[in-house]
Amino acid sequence: MSTLLLEIVTPERKVYAQEVNMVSVKGADGELGILPNHIPLVTPLRIAPVIVKKDGATEEFAVSGGFIEIRKDKVVILAESAELASEIDVARAEAAKKRAEDRLNAKADHVDFKRAELALQRAINRINVNGK
Known part of the structure; x- marks a missing residue:
């Protein structure tokens, strides 16, 4: 091939x-x-x-x-x-996911929602790749 x-x-x-x-x-x-x-x-x-x-x-x-x-x-x-x-630190990715979710749920004026959403996507991607 x-x-x-x-x-x-x-x-x-x-x-x-x-x-x-x-x-x-x-x-x-x-x-x-x-x-x-x-x-x-x-x-x-x-x-x-x-x-x-x-x-x-x-x-x-x-x-x-x-x-x-x-x-x-x-x-x-x-x-x-x-x-x-195999290189992904799942505990670190889970913590990043939690932080991003907390920021998105805060609904505070000072939160950069686009940045928090991207952080959440990155954390979920890392968790999903490691879990397969």
């Missing part, structure tokens, strides 16, 4: 760089399944899992936004943050 190079990069580090068979992401306009020889494309990513299939095995990453660049034989994900499921 043919492969393509997948690189997942954050501002802090290169999280992943391996040959894979398929990548599945949620872009701004919907879900994308990327196989070798995909048409070139650049699109923003949603806060959602990135699913990687390699030699019959599946890996999941919790990715918090960013962009994906797809080329014929290479996919680069430039993410604000990305963690492999």
Whole structure:
């Protein structure tokens, strides 16, 4: 089976760089399944899992936004943050979820609701990726 190079990069580090068979992401306009020889494309990513299939095995990453660049034989994900499921600290994610929910429920004038909603989405994404 043919492969393509997948690189997942954050501002802090290169999280992943391996040959894979398929990548599945949620872009701004919907879900994308990327196989070798995909048409070139650049699109923003949603806060959602990135699913990687390699030699019959599946890996999941919790990715918090960013962009994906797809080329014929290479996919680069430039993410604000990305963690492999096994790297996720569930207790920390649960605490972040609780804080975000408290902020959203406070209905106070000083709360940045958009920021709290994004924090809640990131926490739920991390919890869901780790739980699979």
